[in-house]
Amino acid sequence: MMKPLLWLVRTTVFLLVLLAGPALISACSSQSGQSWRDADRSSAGIAPLPSQTEKAIVQVYGARAYNWRGNFAVHTWIATKVRGASTYEVHDVTGWGYKAVRSRPGEPDTAWYGNPPMLLADLRGEKAGAAIINIHTAIDAYPFANEYKAWPGPNSNTFVAWVIRQVPELNVALPNIAIGKDYLADGVFAKAPSGSGYQFSLNGYFGLMASIREGVELNILGLNIGIDPLALAVKLPGIGHIGLRDPWMDRSTWHKAPVMEQVSDAN
Known part of the structure; x- marks a missing residue:
């Protein structure tokens, strides 16, 4: 009698831990009920204007998903x-339109329907130029170009994780709340998006x-919980990364002055 009860208690506690983060984010959110038509889509001013630099640029962004989905995940x-x-x-990839994958001219750093963007990676110069060629090749080969499923994938994070895996210049660690990044195109084993481990x-x-980059993550129904020892951090569903160091900064610079990840000054 005690063993089933103990199992039930442990399971309940574990589920509460998984859902506590999304519940907290929901309680603190001011977006509930806001129409997408009225949501902010303005530029955050993170990316340099094309008129300010001749260099090639590649940037990866993330922002809380629209409305209640943002309690759980980023886009x-x-x-x-x-x-x-x-x-x-x-x-990017969206759930509207006749084709899931979109490649279009536009501002790179706009808010995602009211949620401010976060810069996850920034390449410039020759390295960015080489990456762009590989990015276009990866996009053309993306196996879910006409498919979209918000949970567990394939979705926008599945797409970005796929591209990152195919582009050696992009060793990006996506947030643990990028639900869908763990939806694999083929089989059950793959390199981590950053290329510094396996999943x-x-x-x-x-x-x-x-x-090495992502740390250790356990995925339960798309909700990832984990630790990042090098960043002295824990990763919680809904909340994301909580630690003493910026997880998207180049880790070789942690003992130096802060430098944005992967920026190259090459022409």
């Missing part, structure tokens, strides 16, 4: 600018990742 996207171009091209995933529902 991620990639922005590119070839050398000398007068505009950026934004690459096991059962269609995005359950999985485990161990990586």
